[in-house]
Amino acid sequence: METESSLRERLIDVGADLVMSEGTASLGLREIARRAGVSHGAPRRYFPTHHALLSAIARRGFADLEARFAAAIGGSTSPRGQLKALGLTYVGYAQEHRGMFELMFRHDLLDSGKHASDQPQLRESTLPLFETVVGLVAQHRAEQNTPHRPGAPGDAWPPPPAVTAAALWSNLHGIAQLWAWGSLQLTLGAPTTGEALAGRPLDQLVAAALDAHLGHHGPVNG
Missing domain, CATH: 1.10.357.10 (Tetracycline Repressor, domain 2)
Incomplete structure (x- = not known):
């Protein structure tokens, strides 16, 4: 089972891959969640704001x-x-x-x-x-x-x-x-x-x- 820490890192991994391949316009929470294979609300459990996730990326x-x-x-x-x-x-x-x-x-x-x-x-x-x-x-x-x-x-x-x-x-x-x-x-x-x-x-x-x-x-x- 995936741990909280590993899922947090996976969200960052997905976001980093997205910005590398598609630019900053692609970095929506829903798209990152979709590509990570989690619900669109899941990132909020690890990043209180969209800005916090962008900063981690x-x-x-x-x-x-x-x-x-x-x-x-x-x-x-x-x-x-x-x-x-x-x-x-x-x-x-x-x-x-x-x-x-x-x-x-x-x-x-x-x-x-x-x-x-x-x-x-x-x-x-x-x-x-x-x-x-x-x-x-x-x-x-x-x-x-x-x-x-x-x-x-x-x-x-x-x-x-x-x-x-x-x-x-x-x-x-x-x-x-x-x-x-x-x-x-x-x-x-x-x-x-x-x-x-x-x-x-x-x-x-x-x-x-x-x-x-x-x-x-x-x-x-x-």
Whole structure:
């Protein structure tokens, strides 16, 4: 007989498979229940809200992305090289698992404060990955001995590592989304299908994002 825990995991499995194959629009409670072979009310026994189930599905994506990040940075010893590896992994994941990628960062649809739940909060998956980027930005600056110099009144340049990390993340996320929508291929004259999807155009865009936020460095060999 299936245990409560195993049925809960099966509902998450089904939801993860659905979002991978059919996108976020497919993630209705009734459809997940139907594919899991349970009554349409069964998910409510394990997830008090639809948002709680969506958050559990998104955490699967973060676990996958975290494992990919760990593997990616293992090949580089420099903070900048690791940031480039993370950037390429991030935009690559977005192309490979578009539906899950779109779900993972929709905190407005998931377990923000307005969707209180006794389930683990999605921020527990999101923040550690962001803090990794913040730490690498700080390490890169320390290695480069980046000076702080006055900017606008009351400001200093460069901004705090967390701000730079957030701006870099926003840049990478924009690259991932605009590439998925075909906009960047149009502006760059790049192919919209085929191996170029994971090839030099995306490499160049990630490198340009790093230059914009960390300063020009030239080729990164790790």
